[in-house]
Amino acid sequence: MNPILCVVGTRPNYMKMAPILAAFDAHVPPIPYRLVHTGQHYDAAMEKVFFDALGLPAPYANLAVGPGSHAVQTARIMERLDAVLDEVRPASVLVVGDVNSTVAAALVAAKRNLPVIHVESGLRSGDRTMPEEVNRILTDAVSDLLFTTERGAADNLAREGVAPDRIVFAGNVMIDTLDRHADRFVPARETLARGGCPDPEGWPARGFAVATLHRPSNVDAAEPLERLLVALDGIARELPVVFPAHPRTRGNIARFGLERLIDPARWLLLDPLPYFDMIGLMRDARLVLTDSGGVQEETTVLGVPCLTLRENTERPVTVSAGTNRLIGTRPEAIAGAWRALRDEGALAAGARREARRPELWDGRAAIRIAEALWARRTRFLGAG
Ligand code: UD1
Numbered sequence: 001m002n003p004i005l006c007v008v009g010t011r012p013n014y015m016k017m018a019p020i021l022a023a024f025d026a027h028v029p030p031i032p033y034r035l036v037h038t039g040q041h042y043d044a045a046m047e048k049v050f051f052d053a054l055g056l057p058a059p060y061a062n063l064a065v066g067p068g069s070h071a072v073q074t075a076r077i078m079e080r081l082d083a084v085l086d087e088v089r090p091a092s093v094l095v096v097g098d099v100n101s102t103v104a105a106a107l108v109a110a111k112r113n114l115p116v117i118h119v120e121s122g123l124r125s126g127d128r129t130m131p132e133e134v135n136r137i138l139t140d141a142v143s144d145l146l147f148t149t150e151r152g153a154a155d156n157l158a159r160e161g162v163a164p165d166r167i168v169f170a171g172n173v174m175i176d177t178l179d180r181h182a183d184r185f186v187p188a189r190e191t192l193a194r195g196g197c198p199d200p201e202g203w204p205a206r207g208f209a210v211a212t213l214h215r216p217s218n219v220d221a222a223e224p225l226e227r228l229l230v231a232l233d234g235i236a237r238e239l240p241v242v243f244p245a246h247p248r249t250r251g252n253i254a255r256f257g258l259e260r261l262i263d264p265a266r267w268l269l270l271d272p273l274p275y276f277d278m279i280g281l282m283r284d285a286r287l288v289l290t291d292s293g294g295v296q297e298e299t300t301v302l303g304v305p306c307l308t309l310r311e312n313t314e315r316p317v318t319v320s321a322g323t324n325r326l327i328g329t330r331p332e333a334i335a336g337a338w339r340a341l342r343d344e345g346a347l348a349a350g351a352r353r354e355a356r357r358p359e360l361w362d363g364r365a366a367i368r369i370a371e372a373l374w375a376r377r378t379r380f381l382g383a384g
Contacts, residue, residue, distance in 0.1 A: 002091035002382040003032040004117070004373070005109075007081070008059075009040035009101025011050060012174075012294045015275065016096040016119060018054040019176035019366035027370045031381065034088050038077045038101040039064040043247055045272040053184075053275050054177065060088070070100055070131060077104035085112060091382035095139060096120055096173070098132040098293075098314075103139045110142035115380055119173060119369060121146035122153025122162075123293075123314035129217070132293075136314070145380065147369055149173075150317040150358060170368040171360030174294055175301055178279065179363035186277045188284035192242065195270045203268075207286040207347065209239045214246035215291040218309065218329060222256035225249075228309060229261040231331040232289060235338050236266040239286060239347065244270040244278065286347045287338070296324045301357060305346050307337050317358040 004024075008017045017035070024031035037059040041047050050056075063080040065073055077100070085093075085108065093109035094117040095102045102118075109116045121140050125133050140146060140157060147170040148154055154167050188208070193200035211232055219225045232241055243262070245253070250271075253259060262269050273281065279298065282288055288299045288306045296315050299306035300322025308326045318324035327337040341347050360368075377383040 001032055001377070002089060003034045004092050004094050004380065005085065005088055005090035006033050006035050006094045007038065007101060007105040008035065008056075008096070009038035009065075009077070010097075010099045011041055011046045011272070012292075013096050013099065013101065014047075014050040014054055014056060015177040015294070016173045018056050019173050019180065020094070020096070020119065020369055021057065022055070022180075023366035023370040026367075027374060031370055031373060033094075034060040034090065036060060036081065036084055036105075037062045038081070038104070039066055040073060040077070040099065040101045042066055043272075045274075046247065049274045054181075060084075073100050074104045077101055078108050081105055081108045082112075085109070085114070090114065092117055092144075092380040094119065098123070098136045098139070100131070100135065103135040106139045106142050115144040116142055117145045117147070117373070117380060118143040119147045119170070120149055121167070122148045122157040123150075124153075124156045125310075125312040125314040127312050131216070133314070145372070145376065147365075147372070149361075149365075150315070152316060168368070168372045169360065170372065171362060171365035172297060172358070173365045173369070174297055175357075175361040176363050176366050177275075178298060178301055181276060181279075184276045185280035185283055186274075188242075188281045191270075191273065191277045191281050192268065195242075195268055197242075197268050198265070203240055203242075204284050205349075207239050207349065209235060209241045209287040209289060210282055210285045211241050211243045211289045212246070212292050212295055213243075213290070213309070214249050215310065218291050219246075219249045219252050222252075222258070224329065225252060225256060226258055226261065227331060228329060228334075229253075229258055231334040233261060233263070233267075234331070234335055235287075235289070236263070238342075240266045240268065241289075242268045242270065242281060242285070244273045244281075246272060286349075286351075287341065289334075296322070297361075299323055301361060303356075305341055307334065307341075309334065321356055321358045323356075
């Protein structure tokens, strides 16, 4: 048997890869693998704290590609990963999600005629201006085995000509991680106190919202970022907003001179939070506002109302079966959606409804992935 080369590069990859590697270790017999980190994310707050908390093994190699344009980042990963593949000689390459590291690794493997395994296949926003959408389409096009998180993904793949026998509906590995660590979530009051909140007991008691923003279309130009911060400030006047900001978003707030919109009496601007702190914060919030994909999924399982500040979502099951509402980025739409939730009592203390779990978001997705790979071991593990 040869190992499966597993590739991570960014913060949302770690929560997806951790349960897969744990399932490979727990499989009888164990499924051999090697982990490679591309180094796309490199700040300790975006990388090391997640590796440690989630129990990911030290990577066999770190390609240390760092920041750069999409082309530079992708090209560097491709070059450096090619060299690692010469050394490791894996039977196949496994990638997760939709970031630049995902597509770069998938392309290198496909060019070497190595089977590509993609976890979180078939999600489509329909918006090709989103870098992740391009990454999803290209990764799926060169993948040999495609694991999906929701039923609709197989229809998207069928439309793109993927044969049904290459698609396996496995469920959501991100939720495996959420379930596995449920007893380690940090209560919001601790995170608020550590972050310098003026009233770390009062905010959770009276209610607070959590916001995350990092989509380039929302934060890379002054106008949309300012518009969103003003809209969020309208909410903050009634429900203080805790805002753990991505390093790029934080940098842009400073660059565009927008700090003046963040009044510390009703906003708490934080650095990116460790996983257990972030999930604990969302669990204890009355409302989450986000443009992240993963947060739409996590709030669904936590049962917390989520307003998604985008025009589309590649994760429609979080709307049809979860707590997510897709409201776009117009200030009137944001204000209207927040008022509607407030007026229907959804934001009151104790108003949380039972979380509804989409099909197969049951904490066992990675086990199904390990089993599916073992059943196909001739191809994906080079086993006789
Ligand atoms: C990437 C993913 C995005 C994912 C997000 C999660 C792509 C195309 N985008 O976006 O899908 O939702 O990760 O966080 O792959 N930076 C730091 N420190 C870091 C990482 C980034 O300061 O550890 C700053 C740098 O200025 C860097 C910029 O953020 O140039 C952009 O980072 P990059 O990895 O290119 O994309 P993200 O915006 O993080």
